[in-house]
Amino acid sequence: MKEPAPPSPVEPESAIRKTTLKAIALLIGAAATLLTPLVYLSSSNPLETWATVLVAVIGWGSYLLVRLDYTTYMPHLTVYSVLTAASLSVLAFGSVRTAAGFLFVAAVAGAGILLGRAALIGSVVYSVVSLGALTLAEARGWLHTPNFTVGTKVWLTHSAVLVVVAILVFYSRKRANIALAQKMEELQLRKRTEHERDRSMERFARIFRSSPSPMLAQSAHSGAILDVNPAFERCYGYTREQVLGRMDAFLWAEPEQRASYLERLFAQRRTDQERVTGLRADGSHFEALISSEMGDDPQDRLIITTVADITAQNEAIERLRRSEERFAKAFNFSPLKMTITRLSDGTFLEVNQARDPVQGLHKKDLLGKSTLETGGWLSPADRQTFVERIQREGHLSGYDTRMRHADGQVIDARMWAELIEIDGEACILSCFVNTTEEKRREAQLLTLTRGMAGPGGDALFQALTMHMAQAIGADMVTVGELHPERSVRTLSVWKDGAASQNFSFPLDGAPCGDAMQQTDLCVHLEGVAERYPGDQALIDQGFQAYVGQSLRDEDGTAIGLLNALWRRPIQLRADTRALIAIFASRATAELIRLRRDREILHLNSTLEQRVRERTADLEKLNAELDSFAYSVSHDLKSPLRAIDGFTRLLTEQLQGRLQTDEQQLFERVLAATSRMGLLIADLLALARVSQGTLHRSLTDLSTLAETVLRLEQEKHPERVLRWRITPGLVCLCDARLARTVLGNLLGNAVKYTRDRADTLIEFGQHNADGDPPFAFYVRDNGVGFNMQYADKLFKPFQRLHMPSQFEGTGIGLATVRRIVERHGGSIRAESAPGQGAVFHFTLAGSGPMNPALPRSPAAAA
The missing domain is CATH 3.30.450.20 (PAS domain)
Structure with missing residues (x-):
């Protein structure tokens, strides 16, 4: 919104009033001064001249008062002086018709313009009374005869009066304009004030609402x-x-x-x-x-x-108070030494009451001092490195450093530090622990690890004794093997910081004998030579302390001994005991390995003889099996053929004379001999698959399966067999035995699907995700079987169906299993009654084949 233009500046009324008064006084004084000689020359009445002089004095006196800034009562003096001079002029002239009468008008006009209401009324009353009295006096003839001759003085008098009146009118107009301007200014000011008020109210409303x-x-x-x-x-x-x-x-x-x-x-x-x-x-x-x-x-x-x-604020303040309280409690009651130091110079600002494990100083020893002064840092460079890192990362966890103890000793320490701010100043909250003992244990563990490492044998025993002596500070460490005559032969000796020659020593009368009898450590912290005076070696070497650990086999039998000796009394700490136990465990494991290696070498020396003996036994068993097969072929099959022949001969000779039941008896005998022949043939086949050498070659199983199923179709011309064979299935196997496997599995599939109008037999191979991977399978849609009896499938003479339902001897699947296992494979079946059966099998070489392998000529037979 455009602001209204401010009013033009108005000249102050006091200045205008002063200017006007000055002009009137100057005009009266000048005009009266000019009139005085004219009146004097033209009038014979001296009183008239003095009246003009009085007016001139009034004019110049008023001018002087204005110049001296006496303007308060100057207008009153001027008005009433002019009225008085006018009255005197009328008296001097002798008639109210004189030009001086205009002075009454001018004086009243001046009173009305320059003075207040009371002065105006007074001047009017004065003029009316004076003119009335003068008029009465003139009417009664009390005044002298006037001279009505018109001349210059009349013109000057009239002109002066008119100018004075004009000046008064101008002043009055000026005052009116000033008053109007002031009112306009007040109006504009009021408008601006109201506008600002409206804007303020609008702004307040916006602030109020938003x-x-x-x-x-x-x-x-x-x-x-x-x-x-x-x-x-x-x-x-x-x-x-x-x-x-x-x-x-x-x-x-x-x-x-x-x-x-x-x-x-x-x-x-x-x-x-x-x-x-x-x-x-x-x-x-x-x-x-x-x-x-x-x-x-x-x-x-x-x-x-x-x-x-302020509910949230109060809650935040309360949470802050509780947090500060918890921090104070955690800080003051922490078992760890905690401090707050200034980042800039390291001065300690606060320290808790926990024991100082690093420097051994108390709270009063630290407050107000810097970390460099108290030995918290070994050098300013160490502190500068720490400060730069915590400024970069904001906090440090597990910062390893070294500090100086109050007794001057340098201590290993680990710090945890966090960069915090207190009252706008960067500080460090830190806690630290003494890691000197931890460093010592780490060095021991490193020594232990080195002692455990090594290629084995004598080198490992030597490393073990050396590192054990260094880890526990022993003057002598030995590891030895127990001999049957209750003596120990050392495998490694570390003495006085160097390897030493191995030796043998008896157990009787020595601390080693007691150690061999115990399962735990045998410890003598001092005076070991006095306790075993019969052990001259202890006395000669000056040993005072002894620790021994027996080495035992898995069954608890002592097989060796680990010894440590000192020429000074010792204090055996728990960690030292643990180290000795670890070294003893490693020595035991290596000693057991050496003893097993000796046994293996002994067994290897007799292995060839035992192989030859086993080979001879196998050859003998094979010969006996061949003999058994020959016996079955000739000694069992010959009488069976005789029975079958004679029975058929009798049937032919007695044909027509046999009763029905007799004919059935002869048929049952012939069926029994036929079944017996099949059993013998299957048994021979089962025996043959376990003999001989496997002749593996790349065999096309798809072609074999096709051949078997075509032969089955020729055997059963009355049936319509439908099969689905995956082409190109090859396997590295014995082709003759593979044909036997497929013959049995596919033959069973044909047999157990004879009651199906639509027979479907499948032969294929699973992919790499199959179970098992790359296994072959034979699937049919026959009668199936109950998986509850699946464990009987591959056992000889075990059948899941009655002979009256499906013929067979129960040897086929047992033969298949034996062939598969000879190839290093496996076989399993899945089925449900009325839903067919699936046989999965592998022949060890069932995976992806190399097409460059030669194919078996028997694959197509």
Whole structure:
């Protein structure tokens, strides 16, 4: 909005008044001065001349007063002096018709313009009375005879009076213009004030509505709520319509707080940040700070109140207080030594009461001093490195360093540090532990690891004794093997920091004998030579302390001994015991390995003889099996053929003379001999598959399966057999035995599907994801079987169907299993009654084949 232009500057009325008075006084003085000689020359009455002189004196006197800034009463003096001079001029002239009469008009005009109402009335009364008296005197003839001759003095008098009146009129107009300008200025000022007020009200309304803090406006006279902002609605849960016109008592949870608040507000006209408890629409309380101010408008005073919900702030402060309390407790009661130091110079600001495990200093020894002064850092460079790293990373975990103990000893320490800020200053919260003992144990473990490593045998025993002596500080360490004559032969000796020659020593009368009898450590911390006076070696070498550990086999039999000796009394710590136990365990394992190696060498020396003996036994068994096969072929089959022949001969000779039941008996004999022949043939086949050498070659199983199924179709011309064979299935196997496998499996599939109108037999191979991978399978849609009896499938003479249902001897699948196992494969079956059967088998070479291998000529046979 465009601001109205400010009014033009107006000349002050006091200056205009002074200028006007100065001009009038100057005009009166000058005109009267000019008239004085004219009057003197033209009039014979000297009184008339003195009257003109008086007017001139009045004019110049008034001018002088104006110049001297005596303007307060100067207009009154001038007006009444002019009236007096006018009266004297009339008296001197002798008639009211003189030109001086115009002075009454000019004086009254001046009084009306320059003076107040009282002066104006006084001048009018004065003029009326004077003119009345003079007129009466002239009428009665009390005045001398006037000279009505018109001349220059009359013109000058009239002109002077007119100019004075003009000046007064101009001054009056000027005053009117000034008054008008002032009114216009006041009007503009009022408009600007109202405009600013409207803008302020608009801004206040925007602030009121958009303020994030709850605000409400109330009448100071009635206390009624006049308006609330949206933040108030969100805070209190009331809508604007629900609260307008109501008193605010329902917003206070504690009426006493409201009474105290109103008392202070009306007394001080404002309150600031007063803590109260508010009440929401749902009945919940909340902590708040309210600030109120009362307006100055006497007609309609407003109370504007701002509410700040500090519930979250109080909760945050409480959480902070609790956090600080927990931190203080954790800091002060921590068993670890914790400190707070200034980042800039390392000065200790706070130290807890925990024992100092690194420097051995107390809280009073650290506060106010720097870490360099107390020996916390060995050098300024060490601290600078630490400071740069924590500034870069913000915190450090497990920072290893070295510090100086109060006794001057350098200690290994590990620090945990966090960069924090206290009162705007960067500080370091840190805790530290003494890791000297840990470093020592790490060195021991490193020594132990090196002692455990090695290629084995003598080198390992030597490394073991060396590192054990270094780890436990022993003067001599030996590891030896127990001999049957109760003596020990050392396998390695480490003495006085160097390897030494192996030797043998007896167990009787020595601490080694007691150690060999115990399963745990045998320990003599001092005086071992005095306890075993019969062991001259202890006395000669000056050993005072001894630790021994027997080495035992898996069954607890002692097989060796690990010894450690010192020429001084010792204190055996728990970690030293653990180290000795670990070294003893490793020595035991290596000694057991050496003894097993000896046994293996002994067994290898007799292995060839045992192989030859086993080969001879196998050859003998094969010869006996061949003999058995020959016996079955000739000794069993010959009588069987005789029975069959004679039975057929009798049947032919007695043909026509046999009764029906006799004929059936002869048929049963012939069927039994035929079944017996099949059993013998199957048994021979089963025996043959276990003999001989496998002749593996790349065999086309798809072609074999096709051949077998075509032969089965020729055997059963009355049936329509349908099969599905995956082409190109090859396997590295014995082709003759593979044909036997497929003959049995596919033959069974044909047999057990004879009751199916639509026979389907499948032969294929699983992929790499199959179970097992790359296994072959034979699937049919025959009668199937119950998997509960699947364990009988591959056992000789075990059948899942009655002979009256399906013929067979129960040897076929047993033969298949034996062939598959000879090839290093496996076979299993899946089935359900009425849902067919699936046989999965592998022949060890069932995976992807190399097409460059030669194919077996038997594959197509």
